[in-house]
Amino acid sequence: MGFQVVEGLASTVQGRWRTAPDGLWCPLALAGAPALLCKPHTYMNRSGQTVARLATQHEVPAARILVVHDDVDLPMGTLRLKAGGGHGGHNGLRSIVAELGEPGFLRVRLGIGRPPDGDVVAWVLGDHSPDHRRALRDVVSRAAEAIRAVVEHGFARAANTCNVKPPR
Numbered sequence: 001m002g003f004q005v006v007e008g009l010a011s012t013v014q015g016r017w018r019t020a021p022d023g024l025w026c027p028l029a030l031a032g033a034p035a036l037l038c039k040p041h042t043y044m045n046r047s048g049q050t051v052a053r054l055a056t057q058h059e060v061p062a063a064r065i066l067v068v069h070d071d072v073d074l075p076m077g078t079l080r081l082k083a084g085g086g087h088g089g090h091n092g093l094r095s096i097v098a099e100l101g102e103p104g105f106l107r108v109r110l111g112i113g114r115p116p117d118g119d120v121v122a123w124v125l126g127d128h129s130p131d132h133r134r135a136l137r138d139v140v141s142r143a144a145e146a147i148r149a150v151v152e153h154g155f156a157r158a159a160n161t162c163n164v165k166p167p168r
Contacts, residue, residue: 001136002067002110005068010026013028013029023040062105063104063105065100066147067107070109071090074110074111075111080111081146149161
């Protein structure tokens with residue numbers, strides 16, 4: 001889902017993906033500010049390697065890194081912005097925290113809910129019902145707008161706007 005969000009952002013501003021040893025990255029401007037999108041091509045459990053390498057190479061402090069990730073602890077289709085915190089059992093976040101040496105980066109959490117049968121891997125990677133697919137498409141679209149809001153208005157203001165329950 002994170003890849004879908006950054007791919008959507010890149011396409012709206014005609015961003016060009018560049019190859020790195022362990023992923024792809026795309027320099028662009030969001031709301032007039034320079035930004036760098038990243039798609040690690042390591043296993044998710046090692047995505048911190050790519051994030052830390054690009055952060056070092058481009059002199060980006062952890063507090064200015066925004067990670068987009070799925071979250072089984074949020075109901076399907078929910079979006080939450082969060083500053084810092086633990087990894088919550090998410091192996092990609094665990095890797096990023098370990099490689100950066102701190103958990104102080106920003107997060108865009110995309111709710112996918114808990115699997116009915118308890119098989120998280122199959123739930124995350126599997127096919128979803130049409131209703132779930134619609135909810136996921138919607139949350140991916142809202143995540144791209146949330147990222148633009150963070151860049152344009154700052155994290156606190158964007159979180160106040162984005163961290164509300166969607167209408168039913």
